[in-house]
Amino acid sequence: MTTPSIEPSRKLRGIRRGVGRALCRLDELANPGSAAYVVKRGATRISVFVVRKGDQVFCYLNSCPHIMAPLNYQTSGFLDADGQHIQCSYHGALFRMEDGACLEGPPSQQCLTAMAVEIRDGLVMPVGW
């Protein structure tokens, strides 16, 4: 079994719990805020992003269901100007932060692909991946 690793390295020395490593510390994320990560599992790289809303953090594959482009293709962030929704920078689709459902835009009824995370000891941890 290969141990997953997270890029970019955040120098979270000594932090390795369960089956994965922390994506980040909760207090590193603005509120509301977002950040992108690439998780390596052997030869496979999984591009994900997290969004924070209050004390909740949600994680999704960084792939818009419209044409599978990275949501941050043209910007560095994932939230709209008000910080209330996830916004795809390619064609502007809006998604609900809590479940990734498309609220407006070309993906229509499609949802972002959720990746389970939990907050443990102030760390955002992948769950089961």
Ligand code: FES
């Ligand atoms: S690629 Fe995201 S809305 Fe078109």
